[in-house]
Amino acid sequence: METIKLDLEHYRKLLKEYLLTKNETALYQAEQFSKLSMQHNISPEEIVNVHIKALQELYPDLPEQVNDSLNFLLEAMISYGLAYQEFQSLREKQSELKSEISVAAKMQETLLSTVKPTIKGLEIGAISVAANQMSGDYYHFVTDEDDTLGIAIADVIGKGIPAALAMSMIKYSMDSFPENQRQPSAILENLNRVVERNVDPAMFVTMFYGLYDPSTEVFSYASAGHEPGFYYHADTQTFEEIDAKGLVLGATDNAVYQQFDKKINKNDRIILLTDGVTECRVGDRFIDRDEFLEVIQTYIHLPPQEAVEQVYKYFERLQEFQFRDDFTLIIIQKMV
Amino acid sequence: MDFKSCVHIRQEWDIVGARQLGRDKAKELGFGTVDQARIATAISELARNIYLYAGTGKICFETIEDLEHKGLEIIAKDEGPGIRDISQVMEDGYSTSGGLGAGLPGVKRLMDHFDIISTHGEGTEIRTSKWVR
Numbered sequence: 001m002e003t004i005k006l007d008l009e010h011y012r013k014l015l016k017e018y019l020l021t022k023n024e025t026a027l028y029q030a031e032q033f034s035k036l037s038m039q040h041n042i043s044p045e046e047i048v049n050v051h052i053k054a055l056q057e058l059y060p061d062l063p064e065q066v067n068d069s070l071n072f073l074l075e076a077m078i079s080y081g082l083a084y085q086e087f088q089s090l091r092e093k094q095s096e097l098k099s100e101i102s103v104a105a106k107m108q109e110t111l112l113s114t115v116k117p118t119i120k121g122l123e124i125g126a127i128s129v130a131a132n133q134m135s136g137d138y139y140h141f142v143t144d145e146d147d148t149l150g151i152a153i154a155d156v157i158g159k160g161i162p163a164a165l166a167m168s169m170i171k172y173s174m175d176s177f178p179e180n181q182r183q184p185s186a187i188l189e190n191l192n193r194v195v196e197r198n199v200d201p202a203m204f205v206t207m208f209y210g211l212y213d214p215s216t217e218v219f220s221y222a223s224a225g226h227e228p229g230f231y232y233h234a235d236t237q238t239f240e241e242i243d244a245k246g247l248v249l250g251a252t253d254n255a256v257y258q259q260f261d262k263k264i265n266k267n268d269r270i271i272l273l274t275d276g277v278t279e280c281r282v283g284d285r286f287i288d289r290d291e292f293l294e295v296i297q298t299y300i301h302l303p304p305q306e307a308v309e310q311v312y313k314y315f316e317r318l319q320e321f322q323f324r325d326d327f328t329l330i331i332i333q334k335m336v
Numbered sequence: 337m338d339f340k341s342c343v344h345i346r347q348e349w350d351i352v353g354a355r356q357l358g359r360d361k362a363k364e365l366g367f368g369t370v371d372q373a374r375i376a377t378a379i380s381e382l383a384r385n386i387y388l389y390a391g392t393g394k395i396c397f398e399t400i401e402d403l404e405h406k407g408l409e410i411i412a413k414d415e416g417p418g419i420r421d422i423s424q425v426m427e428d429g430y431s432t433s434g435g436l437g438a439g440l441p442g443v444k445r446l447m448d449h450f451d452i453i454s455t456h457g458e459g460t461e462i463r464t465s466k467w468v469r
Contacts, residue, residue, distance in 0.1 A: 049370045071369060078377045078446075082438040085445055086428050093428070 012054035043081030125304030136163025184222035195250035234267035276325035390416020
């Protein structure tokens with residue numbers, strides 16, 4: 001088959017061939033012609049024009065009405081041509097935006113990256129997946145010489161870029177707090193002031209902060225309106241909600257956060273999450289916390305990292321691979 | 337600019353008059369069928385903008401010439417509210433999303449040159465031209 005050329009003569013040849021043979025080959029070539037035209041940004045009115053000219057050359061004695069009606073068709077095609085060109089330019093713009101956002105997402109990943117620490121006697125599993133390119137969820141581990149482990153998990157109410165920007169700011173304020181200030185309630189109180197002063201009042205941030213001290217085996221925690229996590233009792237295989245009420249960050253400038261202590265027993269687990277986990281949607285309905293616990297129960301016997309990954313995979317499938325909110329899940333198991 | 341080269345836009349029907357005059361001028365200058373149709377569409381957009389947003393105004397035509405070729409310039413002038421944010425109306429998708437038509441970016445695509453001067457509260461003048469190929 002000869003290569004398709006974008007000119008009148010070629011079109012006339014194709015048209016003539018088709019009118020004589022009415023065969024599929026000519027129609028296939030017409031399809032090729034149309035695709036090539038699109039590649040070269042030839043608009044539909046130009047194709048109609050080529051058609052009119054080819055027809056006139058093949059049949060010089062066409063009735064006047066036929067010629068006129070084809071000109072009418074040409075006129076009717078102009079707006080389609082414009083819409084097509086606009087569509088092309090919007091498509092280019094969209095791909096530019098996409099690559100810009102993906103650069104920002106990579107930057108966010110670097111900014112918010114946290115290393116899952118190795119703490120003697122603990123095993124940690126963590127997963128955080130953004131619904132869109134940029135995440136409004138955040139978790140962070142802090143360790144120090146005496147092997148205490150600080151865990152922050154936070155969620156900006158809202159998604160996408162504004163949420164991601166707010167999160168980066170929170171991370172940096174946490175980094176700038178003095179080393180000796182590790183008490184969950186104090187950290188939340190300080191962050192509350194930062195958020196109150198710097199973040200748009202319409203944007204709320206919830207956070208849970210926990211501190212585990214291996215020497216006392218006590219987990220201290222406080223919550224700023226964050227989705228409650230769970231404590232898993234290995235001996236009875238039951239879940240207990242980690243209840244710690246507190247105002248979301250940024251609501252008032254002098255919020256006070258209550259701190260709680262819990263002794264952790266061997267093989268017990270601490271489960272922390274964001275509402276993207278418990279508010280998974282199936283069709284039009286949110287799953288409830290009991291359904292969530294059933295899923296956790298299924299995988300809780302696995303090592304923590306494997307467990308969080310399996311739970312994620314389960315909900316990913318349940319939601320037909322389309323998360324509507326950022327998803328963060330952390331499981332900490334006391335091994336000895 | 338002689339008087340006959342302008343069409344006043346006061347009602348929707350005048351859009352047709354402007355198209356007709358523009359098409360006649362384009363034909364006279366030797367524009368092909370496709371370009372005639374494009375010029376007419378550009379005139380429609382400009383005249384409709386005047387009718388919808390300024391109420392009244394006029395569309396004028398001028399023959400332009402350089403050493404090698406001839407062309408047609410369309411001038412759309414109104415004393416309406418003006419355009420507050422020109423960059424925004426020149427953005428793809430801004431006016432077309434409401435299904436209003438090709439909008440000013442469409443006019444720019446249909447023609448070879450496009451210029452717009454608008455003062456908020458005083459009115460808008462759009463000059464756009466196309467060369468005979």
